[in-house]
Amino acid sequence: MTTPPTSHAVDPDVRPPNAWFNFALLTLDGLTFWLGMSYFSPTTILPLFVSHLSPSNVLAGAVPAIVTIAWAIPQLLGASVATRVTSRKWFIIQTALAGRVPLIIMVAIIWWFALDYPTLTLVAFFACFGLFRAISGVNTPVYFDLVGVTVHPRDRSRFIGLNQFLGGGIGAIALAAGRDVLDAYPFPFGFVVCFALGIGISSVSILWLATVREPAVEPVVYPDRRGIVSQVRRVLATDQRFRGYLVARSLMIIAGMAGAFYAVHATRELGATDGDVAVFTSILLAFQTTSTMAWGAAANRLRLVNVLLAATVIGGLASAVALVWPSMEAFDLVFALAGVASGAVIVAESSLPLAFAEASGEERSLYVAVSNTILSPVTLVAPLLGGAIADVTGFGTMYLVATALTLGAVVSVLRVSEAQTLPRVRA
Numbered sequence: 001m002t003t004p005p006t007s008h009a010v011d012p013d014v015r016p017p018n019a020w021f022n023f024a025l026l027t028l029d030g031l032t033f034w035l036g037m038s039y040f041s042p043t044t045i046l047p048l049f050v051s052h053l054s055p056s057n058v059l060a061g062a063v064p065a066i067v068t069i070a071w072a073i074p075q076l077l078g079a080s081v082a083t084r085v086t087s088r089k090w091f092i093i094q095t096a097l098a099g100r101v102p103l104i105i106m107v108a109i110i111w112w113f114a115l116d117y118p119t120l121t122l123v124a125f126f127a128c129f130g131l132f133r134a135i136s137g138v139n140t141p142v143y144f145d146l147v148g149v150t151v152h153p154r155d156r157s158r159f160i161g162l163n164q165f166l167g168g169g170i171g172a173i174a175l176a177a178g179r180d181v182l183d184a185y186p187f188p189f190g191f192v193v194c195f196a197l198g199i200g201i202s203s204v205s206i207l208w209l210a211t212v213r214e215p216a217v218e219p220v221v222y223p224d225r226r227g228i229v230s231q232v233r234r235v236l237a238t239d240q241r242f243r244g245y246l247v248a249r250s251l252m253i254i255a256g257m258a259g260a261f262y263a264v265h266a267t268r269e270l271g272a273t274d275g276d277v278a279v280f281t282s283i284l285l286a287f288q289t290t291s292t293m294a295w296g297a298a299a300n301r302l303r304l305v306n307v308l309l310a311a312t313v314i315g316g317l318a319s320a321v322a323l324v325w326p327s328m329e330a331f332d333l334v335f336a337l338a339g340v341a342s343g344a345v346i347v348a349e350s351s352l353p354l355a356f357a358e359a360s361g362e363e364r365s366l367y368v369a370v371s372n373t374i375l376s377p378v379t380l381v382a383p384l385l386g387g388a389i390a391d392v393t394g395f396g397t398m399y400l401v402a403t404a405l406t407l408g409a410v411v412s413v414l415r416v417s418e419a420q421t422l423p424r425v426r427a
Helices: 019-040 045-053 057-072 075-082 088-113 118-150 153-184 189-210 228-238 240-255 257-269 274-302 304-324 328-360 364-393 395-419
Strands: none
Touching: 019 045, 019 118, 019 153, 019 189, 045 057, 045 118, 045 189, 045 257, 045 274, 057 118, 057 257, 057 364, 075 118, 075 364, 088 118, 088 189, 118 328, 118 364, 153 189, 153 274, 153 328, 228 240, 228 364, 240 257, 240 304, 240 328, 240 364, 240 395, 257 274, 257 304, 257 328, 257 364, 257 395, 274 304, 274 328, 304 328, 304 395, 328 364, 364 395
């Protein structure tokens, strides 16, 4: 059996060199990136865009799934690359620049062909945005490895919370103003403006990343190394805590199938306009970002698995409200609850794989990649299942199923909390 490395142990009392400088620069990087990505919201903006090109709920529901799976599948490649790159930040910068190319092509196709060739535009959208997400997936493990060596474990939850709070908070304001854009211009030109803004703003993040003072890369050497697949098998076979986390997250994702359909339901059955969806997105982002800041500040004392439990319960409440009170007024609350739940997921899901890796003496990038890759098929199936239920029996039945599944997800997360918790990190 391959011997795991021991170079990832961390001293709880010593921060890395240039810690606060890098914390600030990576925060600015996250702020501008998430602000730009708010114009590509896979929960609201993108499903709404697809609904203009196709009447299928399954296709609209597939958007967040395809976005996630396109991002997750290449991550094992990214984890393998992470152990060989000579500079993490320059690898991230090069792949980020390459990823902007398909986005620019996508916007051009939407501008020229969306009205006359909706099917062609739909295919091009999924292909171009999927390629962008795939390139992002390759650099994600490398990015989190960079965070791992520049941000100390006891600062990570705060770092993630602050990133989401600043970028998403400004994004919420921008999308509230974006209501006028989507309502003022006929389809597809409002979306062209939103997507172009997203590309431009997110690209500014590359400038901040270029100024990060990266520590020297210390390659991890595995005796008898047999490749990334063997490493994945070993991790899943030996780390029981990590396996329990993956089971719990899988059930959470299935229970969260309703999230992809709130905006589509509001426009198709409750009379919402495209501009109303921009407002819903701003509500989602506002509550996501403020709650992420709170969850990040409290995570060290609450334990990350308890933050994950809160995400499960609050997400279930969102689908329950949509079930019992389907109205425009209620959907403000639905998106607020969904935002709070999303904030908790962001904090827990961004930090737990790093913590499991360090507790086991493994590569951080490997655990990040394994987590995202294992969960990607579940992420694909969940909204497709939700869309099929909505197409056959209506949104109400889909919300009922999602609410019921939340109970199983809660039980699964409670087992992780009781039997597989990680040691607290001193605040």
